[in-house]
Amino acid sequence: MLARHQDPVVAIATAPGRGAVGIVRVSGRGLGGFVEQLLGRKPNPREAHYLPFADKDGQAIDHGLALFFPGPHSYTGEDVLELQAHGGPVVLQLLVARCLELARTALPRLRLAEPGEFTERAFLNNKIDLAQAEAIADLIDASxxxxxxxxxxxxxxxxxxxxxxxxxxxxxxxxxxxxxxxxxxxxxxxxxxxxxxxxxxxxxxxxxxxxxxxxxxxLLREGIKVVIAGQPNAGKSSLLNALAGAELAIVTPIAGTTRDKVQQTIQIEGVPLHVIDTAGLRESDDEVEKIGIARAWEEIKAADAVLFLHDLTRWHEPDYAAADARIASALADQLHEQVPVIDVWNKTDAATPEAAAAYATLQPGRVAQVQLSARTGDGLAALRRQLLEMAGWQSAPEGVYIAxxxxxxxxxxxxxxxxxxxxxxxxxxxxxxxxxxxxxxxxxxxxxxxxxxxxxxxxxxxxxxxxxxx
Missing domain, CATH: 1.20.120.430 (tRNA modification GTPase MnmE domain 2)
Incomplete structure (x- = not known):
């Protein structure tokens, strides 16, 4: 155990901002005398005491609850004092300052806690193991x-x-x-x-x-990064909005509307998916659009999965098909072979019956293909299932532990x-x-x-x- 772990520590234990209740926590060995001087009485272990929290002149900073947990029967395995006051940031900072002030004589070496130090002490004192300690942070961060x-x-x-x-x-x-x-x-x-x-x-x-x-x-903890790629006006922004269930990206018939990435985290069966809409991939002389396209390729190269969006209403146009082929070739060059690419054929609501029937033959040899309408929502359920399959999701959440x-x-x-x-x-x-x-x-x-x-x-x-x- 490092020398710093021998120091008593103090910190505000609740989130920044205002709230009904805020907590100041102190942990260390041999806190009994310090606690008695701070509270003006000797508290009974593990019993809530309602009392004033006084400053050095005896004036009340606030009234609240004090709980004292003698070690090793505490969260950290050391003596722990928790002061529960009204949740204003100034009040809590005054309580921390009072603890540090009193410590000059009653508890030498008391200092502000570092990030995660209370849980680190719980680990070092064999209250929890490392996997459990990480699970605490994961529980707080769960999306x-x-x-x-x-x-x-x-x-x-x-x-x-x-x-x-x-x-x-x-x-x-x-x-x-x-x-x-x-x-x-x-x-x-x-x-x-x-x-x-x-x-x-x-x-x-x-x-x-x-x-x-x-x-x-x-997968439950990290989720997967899904990038929507394709030519301008294929419906990328509409697909992001449909998956998110909200109007996040601007949708217009003007090519090049999306100039920068738009990101939203959604969940499918509890698995978080970080979906990113990118600028349409094409040759452009517009400097701003060129920057957006370069950023789109940066996102694509860092993706866990790519949705390659095609426009069924233009599939028969030679120039459009040639541009799609160039993008497909670039994806093959830029992506690791283990990164899946799902071909998504969009605009089934506006395509001819012949185009909708022929979509599966448009990219021969590609296993992952879905047709849908981002505007009506038809086919979105199939895309969600395909994404989970590509992510490797197999288990029901009830039987899974975070990792x-x-x-x-x-x-x-x-x-x-x-x-x-x-x-x-x-x-x-x-x-x-x-x-x-x-x-x-x-x-x-x-x-x-x-x-x-x-x-x-x-x-x-x-x-x-x-x-x-x-």
Whole structure:
């Protein structure tokens, strides 16, 4: 534990702005004397006391509730004092200032808390593990109901329990391999007798299930970035408005109306989709439009999925078809092969029956194709299903726990080490020292998720993303 973690800390624990109630939180070891001087009485543990919060001259700053939680039975595992006052920013700042002022004599080294420091102390004092700590931030930041419920499951320990189960099975397998290494003179084949290969296979199957759920949880947390691209007047802005259910982008029959990106986050079955409307892709001499087109390509290259919008009313025009072909070629060059492109044929309400019937043959070999009318909404449901499928969404929200990209990466690392372990264990002459090392590395990757083995640099990155009072 770093030296700064020994300092008592204070901060406003509620969001900036005005509200009915605001909270000032103090955490540290041995707060008893400080609390008694600040409140003018010795509070009973875990009992709300209504009293005046006085300044140095005995004048009331405010009247409110004080709650004292002696450690280790507190959020941080240390002594914690919470002052609940009226939620004006000036009132709360005066209370923080009073705490710092009194601390000069009653609680030396009291300082303002850094972002996430209260939760960091809860982690360091073994009140929660690292995955649960991250779930607190994810619960606060949740943009959908499904994400909030999944973060709640992670906070309750559902994800951590899965990781611990995997770790325990991995430790048992390591024990067998280490025993074989430690006693090579014994004729007993520990690994075969204990069915080590079977244990490893079951561990891999269990890991696959956890990885699938973690990937779904990461989708709930992060969502996907969907960029709408295509020629001018294909209906990109109309499609954004239809998906968002609001008039976000200006829609006119004038080509080049959209000059810059317009972004909106929507949700489909609880999965957040960050949908971006971009400028129409074409050759232009207009300097402003050229900047918008350049920005459109920047967004396209950073997309998780692209909706390539086509105009069914112009599909038979040679110039239009040639321009679409150029865009398709540019998309193939600019995008990673794993980024899906969905061909969306728009304006079915205005297209001829022949055009609407022939749309599926217009881009041969492309699996993801949808026809719709952004104006009437016909076909939007099919597009939403296609987006979820492209995102990899499979699970119902009720069974998913929130996860982060780093969790998915760690689980993928575990999977890689277990695959190497399987190759060794099934070989005719397994190198047991290499097998033992692969299993050790797999366990380290698992431990990094819950924080049993985590660098201080990673902790700094994680907790710095929290708000100050958390």
């Amino acid at each position: 959908t109901e499904a994400a909030a419920r999944s973060a709640g499951r992670s906070l309750s320990g559902a994800f951590s329990k899965e990781i611990h189960t995997l770790r325990d099975a991995l430790i048992h397998l390591r024990m067998l391999v280490e025993a074989t290494l430690d006693f090579p003179e014994e004729e007993i084949d520990f690994l075969k007798k204990a069915d080590a290969a079977g244990q490893l296979e079951r561990l891999q199957l269990q890991l696959a299930r956890v990885m699938q759920r973690a990937q779904q949880g990461a 982060r990209a780093r969790h998915v990466a760690a689980l993928s690392e575990v999977d890689s080490h277990l695959m190497e372990s399987a190759a060794q264990i099934h070989s005719d002459s397994p190198a047991l020292d290499l097998l033992a090392e692969e299993l050790r590395l797999a366990q380290n990757a698992l431990n990094s998720i819950t924080g049993e083995f985590t660098s201080d640099d990673l902790l700094g990155v994680i907790f710095s993303s929290f708000c100050i009072g958390k």
